[in-house]
Amino acid sequence: LGLALYTGSLRVVSGAAFLYHDYCIIGAGPSGLQAAYFLQQAGRDYVVFERSHAPGSFFALYPRHRKLISINKRYTGKSNSEFNLRHDWNSLLSHDRRLLFRRYSRDFFPDADAMVRYLEDFAALLKLRVQYNTAIVHVTLERNAQAWNGHYFLLTDQDRQNYKCSSLLVATGTWVPNVVNFPGSEYVEGYETVSISPEDFAGQTVLILGRGNSAFETAENILGVTNFIHMVSRSRVRLSWATHYVGDLRAINNGLLDTYQLKSLDGLLEGDLEDLAIIKDKKGKLHITLRFYLENRNTSAGIDSVTLPQDELDNFATRAPYDRVIRCLGWKFDFSIYNRSLRMMPGKGNKKKYPQIKPSYESRGTRGLFVLGTASHSVDFRKSAGGFIHGFRYTTRAVHRLLENRHHGVPWPSTVYPITQLTNSIIKRVNEASGLYQMFSVLADIILLRENATAFEYLEEYPVGVLAEMETQTGRKAPNGLFVVIMEYGRNFSGADKDVFYYNRAVGEAQHAWQSNFLHPVIYYYKRLPTEREMRLRPPDWPLPRPDAIHHIVEDFLTDWTAPNAHILPLRRFLENCLSTDLRNFFAESCFLFAFTRQKLPPFCWQGYVRMQGLVGSEGLRRHAVDAGLLEDYTPTDFSGDSPPDSHEGSQDQLLRDHTIPVRPLQHLVNTKDE
Numbered sequence: 001l002g003l004a005l006y007t008g009s010l011r012v013v014s015g016a017a018f019l020y021h022d023y024c025i026i027g028a029g030p031s032g033l034q035a036a037y038f039l040q041q042a043g044r045d046y047v048v049f050e051r052s053h054a055p056g057s058f059f060a061l062y063p064r065h066r067k068l069i070s071i072n073k074r075y076t077g078k079s080n081s082e083f084n085l086r087h088d089w090n091s092l093l094s095h096d097r098r099l100l101f102r103r104y105s106r107d108f109f110p111d112a113d114a115m116v117r118y119l120e121d122f123a124a125l126l127k128l129r130v131q132y133n134t135a136i137v138h139v140t141l142e143r144n145a146q147a148w149n150g151h152y153f154l155l156t157d158q159d160r161q162n163y164k165c166s167s168l169l170v171a172t173g174t175w176v177p178n179v180v181n182f183p184g185s186e187y188v189e190g191y192e193t194v195s196i197s198p199e200d201f202a203g204q205t206v207l208i209l210g211r212g213n214s215a216f217e218t219a220e221n222i223l224g225v226t227n228f229i230h231m232v233s234r235s236r237v238r239l240s241w242a243t244h245y246v247g248d249l250r251a252i253n254n255g256l257l258d259t260y261q262l263k264s265l266d267g268l269l270e271g272d273l274e275d276l277a278i279i280k281d282k283k284g285k286l287h288i289t290l291r292f293y294l295e296n297r298n299t300s301a302g303i304d305s306v307t308l309p310q311d312e313l314d315n316f317a318t319r320a321p322y323d324r325v326i327r328c329l330g331w332k333f334d335f336s337i338y339n340r341s342l343r344m345m346p347g348k349g350n351k352k353k354y355p356q357i358k359p360s361y362e363s364r365g366t367r368g369l370f371v372l373g374t375a376s377h378s379v380d381f382r383k384s385a386g387g388f389i390h391g392f393r394y395t396t397r398a399v400h401r402l403l404e405n406r407h408h409g410v411p412w413p414s415t416v417y418p419i420t421q422l423t424n425s426i427i428k429r430v431n432e433a434s435g436l437y438q439m440f441s442v443l444a445d446i447i448l449l450r451e452n453a454t455a456f457e458y459l460e461e462y463p464v465g466v467l468a469e470m471e472t473q474t475g476r477k478a479p480n481g482l483f484v485v486i487m488e489y490g491r492n493f494s495g496a497d498k499d500v501f502y503y504n505r506a507v508g509e510a511q512h513a514w515q516s517n518f519l520h521p522v523i524y525y526y527k528r529l530p531t532e533r534e535m536r537l538r539p540p541d542w543p544l545p546r547p548d549a550i551h552h553i554v555e556d557f558l559t560d561w562t563a564p565n566a567h568i569l570p571l572r573r574f575l576e577n578c579l580s581t582d583l584r585n586f587f588a589e590s591c592f593l594f595a596f597t598r599q600k601l602p603p604f605c606w607q608g609y610v611r612m613q614g615l616v617g618s619e620g621l622r623r624h625a626v627d628a629g630l631l632e633d634y635t636p637t638d639f640s641g642d643s644p645p646d647s648h649e650g651s652q653d654q655l656l657r658d659h660t661i662p663v664r665p666l667q668h669l670v671n672t673k674d675e
Contacts, residue, residue, distance in 0.1 A: 359465020
């Protein structure tokens with residue numbers, strides 16, 4: 001049987017044998033393994049190609065100084081596993097509780113070796129189909145009208161073995177070092193090869209090119225042994241607590257800012273690296289000058305024949321020679337293995353290190369080619385967490401759901417609830433959901449309303465960038481309007497030049513919720529699904545087009561949006577205004593009264609009490625309501641016969657015998673007080 005399966009998977013292209021799989025994943029890093037997990041759970045035919053002998057080879061080398069900046073918060077005071085993932089930035093998603101990262105490290109900022117062990121166990125324990133020591137060196141297309149996407153993907157490895165796939169998932173990350181070429185750049189050491197031993201820098205003067213976490217990580221390592229460190233980059237330093245972007249400078253690495261601002265010799269400079277030039281003198285010292293000083297000169301002629309900036313400006317900032325210059329400019333995507341037929345093009349501007357992809361994470365040039373993980377960060381670059389494990393574990397799941405619907409007819413997972421559960425459903429998600437929390441402004445929950453607003457269908461963590469395509473991408477229909485639940489920061493709160501610690505930086509009252517600065521839930525209401533044109537013309541920095549109505553749930557210091565008056569009551573009234581209905585919950589007694597006094601019953605009474613599913617007025621529940629001041633206190637008469645006091649019949653008999661019918665509502669399920 002095994003031989004038959006093997007030979008059945010062999011095909012021939014131009015005389016060369018190849019292996020076929022529905023899905024091919026390039027790279028067994030975190031995003032590749034995450035995609036493999038979802039495909040395996042769905043029973044799909046897939047393979048993962050990994051050039052190294054083990055998964056997560058990037059983390060075997062980087063960060064060079066072995067300290068991750070992804071937090072490992074082991075204690076939150078809560079046992080809800082979904083909530084705890086909000087503060088676990090390293091675990092991948094799976095059903096196996098053994099594969100939580102807190103079991104691999106006790107450190108808040110873990111060692112990279114722990115990540116390597118974690119990824120090895122993730123692949124092994126879940127029995128993911130990873131083909132190691134297989135470096136894909138070329139990818140091209142084969143046109144075929146019978147293929148899923150109108151073509152097959154043909155892959156070739158280092159041993160000239162060929163593979164054929166219907167869908168290609170690229171999870172290689174960004175691993176090619178960014179290099180800037182200028183006169184004298186041959187004297188620069190790269191972050192990927194520079195020594196990590198502080199003793200090698202003792203008594204030296206160092207210039208670091210770059211201003212990201214790798215640059216500051218390198219500086220932090222040698223801060224205590226160098227004469228001084230200078231750092232130069234074309235942009236100003238961006239602090240993650242000001243930009244709310246986890247890829248910017250983190251506090252764990254910013255010791256150089258202290259020594260700079262407290263005048264302890266170290267310093268930061270701004271300048272275009274391409275305008276620099278480095279000249280090496282006879283003693284091996286490296287002098288910084290500007291490129292235009294070297295025009296029409298031979299740099300090998302010696303430093304004495306070259307004009308330096310300090311010759312004209314005697315207080316030039318970098319006039320002191322350096323012992324070493326280190327390049328720490330990050331990485332970019334490897335485009336070299338993709339044939340031109342795939343049209344894998346780099347992005348523009350500050351996104352040029354990433355391939356161009358749609359908000360659905362599909363390549364703009366080739367249908368069926370999806371980019372996952374760090375390389376997909378162009379969708380939310382400098383905005384959300386899509387370039388990091390705690391973000392792309394959710395976007396990878398979203399891509400899998402899109403593929404399930406497209407190729408296998410499996411609609412996006414959803415749950416249908418009666419309309420009376422609308423407030424509860426939203427409150428539950430905004431207080432627990434980790435995908436909404438981590439991928440703020442990118443992933444959103446979609447609530448599709450049924451006819452006459454009697455029920456709704458709840459879809460979790462859908463990419464809002466393709467909201468206009470929701471019906472075709474998910475297999476779900478939205479003919480009666482929808483709500484979009486998303487998390488956002490305040491519009492003008494994030495930025496490199498923002499003071500995020502200013503007095504009165506937060507609001508606490510519901511009427512000022514629209515001015516909330518910190519991360520908080522926002523609910524958009526649309527009477528119909530937005531069009532692609534409306535998505536393109538949406539206001540700058542808005543994740544969605546202008547809605548028919550919008551509601552901000554006021555920010556909360558504890559990120560706990562369960563306050564009855566500040567959070568839940570305003571939300572319920574917003575939903576009621578949008579739907580023109582009453583979403584409160586009632587006792588059976590109140591529903592009984594409404595049945596005789598109103599032409600239209602509230603949904604809770606219609607879906608509950610009328611169908612004999614309401615809250616029956618048992619003695620224990622009645623006493624609780626009386627103690628809370630929600631029902632009048634009256635003494636029930638003795639029941640006779642076989643009907644017990646807590647029975648449905650006994651409650652109605654008692655109600656008919658009472659002269660006064662209590663009608664005040666009980667907001668039990670959402671724990672709110674009506675005004």
